[in-house]
Amino acid sequence: MEGMARSNSRKTGSIPAARRPEVRLPPLVPYDGGGLEPDGDYDGLRFEGTDLADESGPGARFMDCALDGCALDRAELVRARFIDSVLTGVRGVGIDLAGASLRDVEVVDARLGGVQLHGAVLERVLVRGGKIDYLNLRKARLKDVVFEGCVLSEPDFGDAQLVRVEFRDCVLKRADFSSVRMESVDLRTVAELDIARGVERLSGAVISPAQLMELAPAFAAQIGVRVEV
Numbered sequence: 001m002e003g004m005a006r007s008n009s010r011k012t013g014s015i016p017a018a019r020r021p022e023v024r025l026p027p028l029v030p031y032d033g034g035g036l037e038p039d040g041d042y043d044g045l046r047f048e049g050t051d052l053a054d055e056s057g058p059g060a061r062f063m064d065c066a067l068d069g070c071a072l073d074r075a076e077l078v079r080a081r082f083i084d085s086v087l088t089g090v091r092g093v094g095i096d097l098a099g100a101s102l103r104d105v106e107v108v109d110a111r112l113g114g115v116q117l118h119g120a121v122l123e124r125v126l127v128r129g130g131k132i133d134y135l136n137l138r139k140a141r142l143k144d145v146v147f148e149g150c151v152l153s154e155p156d157f158g159d160a161q162l163v164r165v166e167f168r169d170c171v172l173k174r175a176d177f178s179s180v181r182m183e184s185v186d187l188r189t190v191a192e193l194d195i196a197r198g199v200e201r202l203s204g205a206v207i208s209p210a211q212l213m214e215l216a217p218a219f220a221a222q223i224g225v226r227v228e229v
Contacts, residue, residue: 014206015164015184015186015206016164016184017164017166017186018124018144018145018146018164018165018166018186019124019144019164020124020126020144020146021084021104021105021106021124021125021126023084023085023086023104023105023106025044025064025065025066025084025085025086026044026064027044028044028045028046028064028065028066029044029045029046030045030046030048031045031046031047031048031050033050035055036052036055036056036057036060036075036077037057037060038056038057038058038059038060039058039059039060039061040057040060040061041060041061041063042060042061042062042063042065043061043063043064043065044063044064044065045062045065045066046065046066046068047065047066047067047068047070048066048068048069048070049068049069049070050067050070050071051070051071052070052071052072052075053071053072053073053074053075053092054073054074054075055075055076056075056076057075057076057077057080058076058077058078058079058080059078059079059080060077060080060081061080061081061083062080062081062082062083062085063081063083063084063085064083064084064085065082065085065086066085066086066087066088067085067086067087067088067090068088068089069088069089069090069091070087070089070090070091071090071091071092072090072091072092072095072112073092073093073094073095074092074093074094074095074096075092075095075096076096077095077096077097077100078096078097078098078099078100079098079099079100079101080097080100080101081100081101081102081103082100082101082102082103082105083101083103083104083105084103084104084105085104085105085106086105086106086108087105087106087107087108087110088106088108088109089108089109089110089111090107090110090111090112091110091111091112092112092113093112093113093114094113094114095112095114095115095116096116097115097116097117097120098116098117098118098119098120099118099119099120100117100120100121101120101121101122102120102121102122102123102125103121103122103123103124103125104123104124104125105122105124105125105126106125106126106128107125107126107127107128107130108128108129108130109128109129109130110127110129110130110131110132110150111130111131111132112130112131112132112133112135113132113133113134114133114134114136115132115134115135115136116136117135117136117137117140118136118137118138118139118140119138119139119140120137120140120141121140121141122140122141122142122143122145123142123143123144123145124143124144124145125142125144125145125146126145126146126148127145127146127147127148127150128146128148128149128150129148129149129150130150130151131150131151131152131153132150132151132152132153132155133153133154134153134154134155134156135152135154135155135156136156137155137156137157137160138156138157138158138159138160139158139159139160140157140160140161141160141161141163142160142161142162142163142165143163143164143165144163144164144165145162145164145165145166146165146166146168147165147166147167147168147170148166148168148169148170149168149169149170150170150171151170151171151173152170152171152172152173152175153171153173153174154173154174154175154176154196155172155175155176156176157175157176157177157178157180157198158176158177158178158179158180158198159178159179159180160180160181161180161181162180162181162182162183162185162204163183163184164183164184164185165182165184165185165186166185166186167185167186167187167189167190168186168189168190169189169190169191170190170191171190171191171192172190172192172193172194172195173192173194174194174195174196175193175194175195175196175198176196176197176198177195177197177198177199177201177202178197178198178201179198179201180198180201181201181204182201182202182203182204182205183204184204184206185204185205185206186205186206187202187205187206187207187208187211188206188207188208188211189208190211193207193211193214193215195215195218199215199218199219199222200219200222
């Protein structure tokens, strides 16, 4: 069987919902531990508990792969491509994925910090569980992306484009939405919505009545309204 990713199309309330990946991996071959290479091709491999810290694989392609419990500290994966793959329990700080492409990818229970994804393209991606600190998605393009049950601490979406992106039952701490462009972005079920910058850029997003009340002071400040008793 070949790796496949099927997407379901549905609507959530008044906006179209993100199409989620459903990755079905083929039988996988264990990675031999030979080290990553620039522009390397990695097809149908299982990286289990592999230490990829400080590895350099710019432009590498991972297709129909599973990365389970891998260490990714300071890994250099600029312009890497992840296709029909699942990353479970990966961990590390300082991973460089600038300009990378993720399509039909699931990221589950990750513990990451300082992830550089600026200028990246994410399409049909599910990030479920775990915690990511200082996620840099500046100038990235996100389409059909779901953040579910995870904690994003100080994520930077500056100048990014978000189309059909859902934040479900997750925590957004000190999020930066400066100059972001949104279309069909669902924030209604965010457990904690803390916007440090860019509250005026929420056009194209849907929020709940409770969130509207919480954000009312920030909205009033943007249009110069003083609220006094």
